[in-house]
Amino acid sequence: MQVLVRDNNVEQALRVLKKKMQREGLFREMKARSAFEKPSEKRVREKAEAVRRHRKLARKKMQREGLIPGPKRVARPSR
Template sequence: MEVRVADNNVEKAIKVLKRKLIKEGVFRQLKEKRWAEKPSDKRRRKERQAARRLRRQMSRARARTTGRPH
């Protein structure tokens, strides 16, 4: 990952870097790795994430189908 500093504007470069790291999920991974996770909690978390992904996909599919004429 690379962020260029233009016109010695380090603050803006830091903001851009932070945005890229958030988008990549680095902060989320650091937060998850901070403590040891029991296998049962890990399984439960993964199931919740899968359900959330499925709901999001279904919602997007429903939005696409309702927007088009039948």
């Protein structure tokens, strides 16, 4: 992963780096690896994640087909 520092603005580069790491799931993985997870707990967690993914996919499919309303859009003020 690489972040360019422009005009010696390290704070902005750190924000960009943190956002990239968040998107990649690095923080979640570090937290998971910080302590041992029993195999039974791992199975339960992975099953729950699979169910969550499946429900999200089904919800998006139903929204595309028009069976349920889509997410509400936030009106942003124009500049």
